[in-house]
Amino acid sequence: MVDIVLAAPRDLPVGPTGRKGLGSWGVATLIATEAALFSYLLFSYFYDGVATPKGWLLEPSPSLKLALPNTILLLLSSGVAWWGEHGILTGRRGRALWGFGIAFLMGTVFAIVQWYEWHAKPFHFGSSNYASLYFVTTGFHMAHVLIGLLVLAALFLWTVLDYFSPRRRLSVTAGVFYWHFVDVVWLFVFTTYYITPYLGFGR
């Protein structure tokens, strides 16, 4: 190594270049700790489901009428954000603006539908331990959606200001990475609260 460094040094990129740089590592650690947070929330659900006597599910067959399309919408928004990121990668700013803008709108619709879904529930967060877990878990997720929307809005603004290029796009990579996380973690929350009762858990 000494020979390579001192006798034959080579060209190195300066600052975050493409995916390279510390920022992506930083976001990865953020996502790791957030994923841990959600796994403890889901751990609590499964723990309570096993430990509480039958009948703890306040909605043994949770309605999928809104939740399923909403889930699909959120997952699609991840694809749209990715498509926007690809616009930055290939130097097409218009596509990036459409991508971040539409992903933002889809996220907003998700949040509104989820808000409506909360109000349509026949129980509130003080009804039982199941209700508390449901509202706090989906509430935590909602907080992450709102932060993700702020991130998408910032990316949109910075793209309007023409800040990014295929080489310098760390904020985009990091921000879209975070949005993917927000969407993927919902899949776990959704599966736990809306699908496992149909599979027999807690019934």
Next chain:
Amino acid sequence: MNPANVRTPSVGPVAEALEHRLHSLWESPPGLAGFFSTVDHKKIGIRYIVTAFVFLVLGGIEALTMRLQLAGPDRTLLTPNQYDQLFSTHGMTMIFLYASPILSGFSNYLWPLLLGSRDMAFPRLNALSYWIYLAAGIFLYVGFLTGNGPNDGWFNYVPYAARDYNPGLNEDFYSLGMVFLGVSVTIGAANFIVTAMRLRAPGMSINRIPILVWGTLTANVANLIVVPAVSLAFFMLWMDRQFGTHFFDAGNGGQPLLWQHLFWIFGHPWVYAIVLPAMGMASDALPVFCRRPLVGYSVVALSTVATMILGFGVWVHHMFATGLPSLGLSFFSGASIAITVPSAVAVFAWLATIRLGRPVTTTAFLFFSSMIVLFVIGGVSGFMTASVPVDWQLTDTYFVVAHIHYVLIGINVFPVVGAVYFWFPKMTGRLMDERLGRWNFWTMFIGFNVAFLPMHLTGLLGMPRRVYTYADGMGWDTLNLITSIGSLVLAVGVLLLVVNVFRSLKHGAVAGDNPWDAPTLEWSVSSPPPPYNFAVIPTVASRHPLWEGRLEETQARSSLSRGMELKSGKEVIGTTSLDAAPDIILEMPGDTFAPLCVAIGMALTFAGLLLKSWACVWVGGVIVALSLLAWLWPRRKLREREPEPAGAVESAHG
């Protein structure tokens, strides 16, 4: 090709002009503005150490007050309520506000120096994690000083902590304060992990990093994963208390044991997180005084990691007495017993290092070597309680109190004080007084053992922990008196340390670069180090760059006086994770107020949550959001946007 985008790093010798330029690039401005905006890891590290030490002294005063109360039977110095708050605050202070931050302080100060870098990976996050730690510490102590300290022990079991049984603000201060503090720990963990993976000197491959780095890295990987468990538990508790949710309240389907699971899923790995870095200090410093490399570097590094991995699977041993199924008990008992294997590996490595070396008895050596003895005692008592039937007998007695103090004082405080003696010369340029050091060591060592060795017996005789007094004639009087006397002697020892630090700051002998003739990179720079740490980036060829001449381990030699200059801006070299090959030149951020603003905003938010002043929460939240937006705003200087075209860049690049 624009040199602001791609560049071959220039290589040169250490030269005065270079040092001068780096100094102007890296130094924080003087005065208050510099104080509140600095991102220098050395300044932040020392702040961490000083703040944690203040908390150690506060926690010590709390302990002494309790020992006065317990010195004899039926004493009335404290009321039961005062006693509850004192022992809980003592635990909270020592475990959360001293034991972990002190290690973060040392690691913050030392890591870039050990790794041959000029800063941590995220200097601004580093400042933020300190400010949040300080703010959370103040938040928790405001509770204590207004009579609202935690009062259900540091692990805070429900239903004691539920609102029906504990209507004051005590538990709300504790819950919100712990969530707040968790943010600091998590941010620090992210910084340590990325620094260790990406910011090592070229050539410092993964098998050459100092054990302290292994210890802190392992601890912080654990922190990143387990801190959310306790933050979530405290958040749920606060919701239960203030908003009528039913996570833990058995009357409405809640599960009191869920609290214990979430707490100990965090709590047990945390115990390792506050000893592994300290064990790392011993693994790096002890060999210096044995005049030989550590025996079994690889197995010690691996056992550090193995301890943590096993440490994730032992939390239920804190819950043996809660009536869990016997299959679960057996599994966790087995895992808890198995964890002694990697711990013993470290012990035997240290013993072999002393045996095969030529020990030089300094104060630091005494602290590090005595730690081995205390570790074995604390380890054996822990091993005993890993056995379910023994634990049923001993749980909630003073035996467990003796165990935790042997572990936390023995494997945290003793090596930390050793580390003070060892690295003080590097931080200040002056040596500590050795004569006073001997007094310091022996009073602490004797005081500690007089206080806590008999406490095992107190526990075996059945004295329960956390009682504010006890009746005459239980057979506990003499033992308690001895413990109280011992704790006073221990306190005198800590006082001697403080005296020594302050005296040596002014009157200590001038240390020079490498007073202990130690092998690692931090000793190759001046004491105290310049703001940029290394004038040229070292290139490393072995584990002991400063001992290569006499060890003859390899043909290759590290290059410390010639290397990459990186003088175009505040620059460091990013290297690959395993081999540490040069990978990228990184532009580091300058001083900024953003971290302080975020911490202030968060403090307002948490104060608002406590007082249910939603306006305060909003104001705090908006401050946080705006500060983060300014912080993350893409900058040309940091190459988050395209730099100025090549012609516009001044020719000072290197």
